[in-house]
Amino acid sequence: MKLTYSPASPFARKVRICAIELGLIDKIELVPASVSPDKLNEEYSRNINPLRKLPALILDDGSTVVDSYVIVEYFDELAGGGKLIPSSGAKKWQVKTEHAITQGMLDAMLLCRYEKMLRPEALRWPTWIDSQWERAWQGLTRFESRGDILTRSPLDVAQIGLVCVLGYADFRFPDCGWRKAFPKLDTFHNKMMQRESVKISVPPPA
Numbered sequence: 001m002k003l004t005y006s007p008a009s010p011f012a013r014k015v016r017i018c019a020i021e022l023g024l025i026d027k028i029e030l031v032p033a034s035v036s037p038d039k040l041n042e043e044y045s046r047n048i049n050p051l052r053k054l055p056a057l058i059l060d061d062g063s064t065v066v067d068s069y070v071i072v073e074y075f076d077e078l079a080g081g082g083k084l085i086p087s088s089g090a091k092k093w094q095v096k097t098e099h100a101i102t103q104g105m106l107d108a109m110l111l112c113r114y115e116k117m118l119r120p121e122a123l124r125w126p127t128w129i130d131s132q133w134e135r136a137w138q139g140l141t142r143f144e145s146r147g148d149i150l151t152r153s154p155l156d157v158a159q160i161g162l163v164c165v166l167g168y169a170d171f172r173f174p175d176c177g178w179r180k181a182f183p184k185l186d187t188f189h190n191k192m193m194q195r196e197s198v199k200i201s202v203p204p205p206a
């Protein structure tokens with residue numbers, strides 16, 4: 001299997017962490033790919049993902065699996081099922097919901113990043129950027145104060161999604177002050193960083 005990725009992508013990081021935790025990483029060839037809203041990567045669009053997003057998993061028969069969560073589901077099934085995504089009951093829906101929130105937080109942070117980096121300054125809309133950032137911040141507020149995501153075990157995909165959100169905040173928004181605002185998230189992040197999978201996938205300095 002091949003996985004398109006970029007070391008800066010928090011979505012690709014999540015998939016890599018999951019692959020390591022599930023013992024599948026040796027079966028995967030990492031293929032660097034370059035995608036960006038301002039560049040039409042036609043080959044990627046035609047052959048891998050019409051949405052021009054990474055990561056994408058290319059299976060040995062040439063078919064592709066796209067969207068980081070769907071790739072994690074694929075890996076989880078390959079590893080026997082019910083490993084990082086509980087297979088049934090209330091826990092399953094809790095983990096899927098929390099993961100979906102981390103996913104939306106990453107989408108919102110990425111939109112902020114693209115808006116600031118790619119959109120010409122004169123065309124920027126601060127209200128829109130603030131609204132995206134507010135969603136990510138509200139997500140952090142929720143995880144700081146509700147539920148057992150910060151302490152439960154065994155490890156699940158929502159916890160991995162959350163550590164990727166925090167790593168992306170460090171990487172792209174280093175002055176946002178999340179550690180000071182959310183001390184329990186800070187403790188959680190430190191604990192997660194003790195895992196080899198999390199430590200080795202930290203994005204390289206920009």
Ligand SMILES: N[C@@H](CCC(=O)N[C@@H](CS)C(=O)NCC(=O)O)C(=O)O
Pocket residue numbers: 008009010011012035036037038052053054055066067068069103110
């Ligand atoms: N829902 C997708 C989101 C993936 C995503 O947005 N990836 C970014 C890189 S971090 C991307 O490919 N951006 C290129 C673009 O939006 O043009 C997933 O979970 O895989």
